[in-house]
Amino acid sequence: MIKKVLVIRFSSFGDIIHTRSIAKVLKEELGVQQLDWLVRSDLEGALIGDLFIDHTFAFDRGLGLTGLLKLAKELAREDYDLVYDAHNNIRSFFVRTTISLFSSAAVVTRSKERFKRFLLFSLGINHFPRPYKAMESYWKPLQLYFQTDHKLEPIDWPIEVDDKYAQIIKEAIVLVPSTAWPMKSWPQEHWKKLITLLEKESF
Secondary structure, three states, X not given: OOOEEEEEOOOOHXXXXXXXXXXXXXXXXXXXXXXXXXXXXXXXXXXXXXXXXXXXXXXXXXXXXXXHHHHHHHHHOOOOOEEXXXXXXXXXXXXXXXXXXXXXXXEEEOOOOHHHHHHHHHHOOOOOOOOOOHHHHHHHHHHHHHOOOOOOOOOOOOEOOOHHHHHHHHHOOOOOOOXXXXXXXXXXXXXXXXXXHHOOOOO
């Protein structure tokens, strides 16, 4: 039985938020007792207060390869049952490989579907599912590993906050209308229409 899991997702903010959607299922549906996360130090704030994450390990890019190796060896000593590489870049490859060399942890990796990304970003050809739900792409590798048909559902923001901020957050709608990739950005007119529609809703 998988009881102790490490998720590797260093960045960026949106991807961390999407990946966080798997935490509740792992803890409440699949019996994972401890869920830890490896994140980039400047984005650790995206995880602080998450009720389903037991511990975060923050990596400072300024420490370089030596610092990453030291951290990876420390993580290997944590004796994880499963390491989920939800990032799948050079740093995460280095970490997951080091952990697998020094421990018995199983490793699951999320595909970035690079060829589909190339077609979309370079040629404008879209072979991704429509509508595309990023959180499902982070869940699929684990869904196959655990052999479960459980589907992700929208969850409340599982964060503990001070009482003085609780009411503000409860009444707030947060929009993030920007991305590092222009082709991932929604047209401005769509944002305007969404805001207009939200004004008519009651929450």
